[in-house]
């Protein structure tokens with residue numbers, strides 16, 4: 001065998017020529033001289049085959065990935081190592097250096113290229129919506145039959161921000177373009193309905209309350225007849241708070257705890273605990289009291305404890321229980337009055 005290119009004989013042949021001649025013509029990798037990537041100037045998302053993806057990746061990394069994705073390495077390369085460098089930026093063009101080292105047919109092989117990566121800046125649809133103040137839902141934070149308290153607003157806003165920050169990783173419309181502070185409560189405009197629902201879920205989990213959704217028709221697409229809706233979601237915090245007194249089923253209770261699942265009550269007479277689902281909410285009546293009063297204990301027997309009504313000093317007999325038994329004659333006990341009836345509180 002001899003090489004038709006250089007005439008060498010007795011040499012290893014590849015593709016009909018000697019290995020030396022083959023390696024001289026051999027190309028280890030292919031990479032275009034000019035590569036273009038389109039990214040969003042706000043979130044760095046990359047446009048690929050009509051889709052925007054991979055936001056918040058630093059520009060250097062975008063350039064390196066663009067180089068990597070455009071390298072085609074020969075099948076003959078073994079133990080390859082590829083080094084990528086950005087030599088310099090000229091405006092929006094990155095002048096790059098690519099060096100590949102590999103073993104080819106048992107020989108060490110080095111090849112270098114100097115491609116340019118041009119960055120095209122654009123704005124992705126999510127960022128343009130955001131810039132335009134777009135929103136899909138409004139969360140209306142209210143309190144039932146009373147004003148919202150400042151600490152409730154603070155707590156709610158902490159939950160709203162925490163939830164949106166978490167949502168933002170997968171939903172770029174998890175933002176608040178507008179907050180309206182009104183006499184009756186606050187309206188939080190939210191970019192996406194999906195994230196608004198998550199926020200309301202968390203608010204209810206932690207603060208309790210009742211949720212109501214009402215879609216509003218914003219406009220109609222004349223060509224398709226389809227309506228564009230936005231959803232108003234109201235969360236009404238309960239009329240009562242922890243430690244308030246309420247009437248339920250003719251009994252008087254004190255509120256122990258409130259969360260998204262239930263309202264926990266303490267029966268003031270029997271001291272028994274009760275947990276109510278939110279669907280019972282409307283049957284719970286808040287009781288307004290004139291404050292806690294002190295009543296003096298005037299008699300004690302195994303069955304009864306006698307106290308004096310703090311308003312008219314008439315004697316009242318209370319059925320003895322473990323807690324009352326801890327008190328002695330002459331001591332004072334805290335009471336409240338609801339509809340003329342006295343309840344001991346602890």
Ligand SMILES: [Zn+2]
Pocket residue numbers: 003004005006007008017018019020021022
């Ligand atoms: Zn040859």
Ligand SMILES: [Zn+2]
Pocket residue numbers: 040041042043044045123124125126127128
């Ligand atoms: Zn964007």
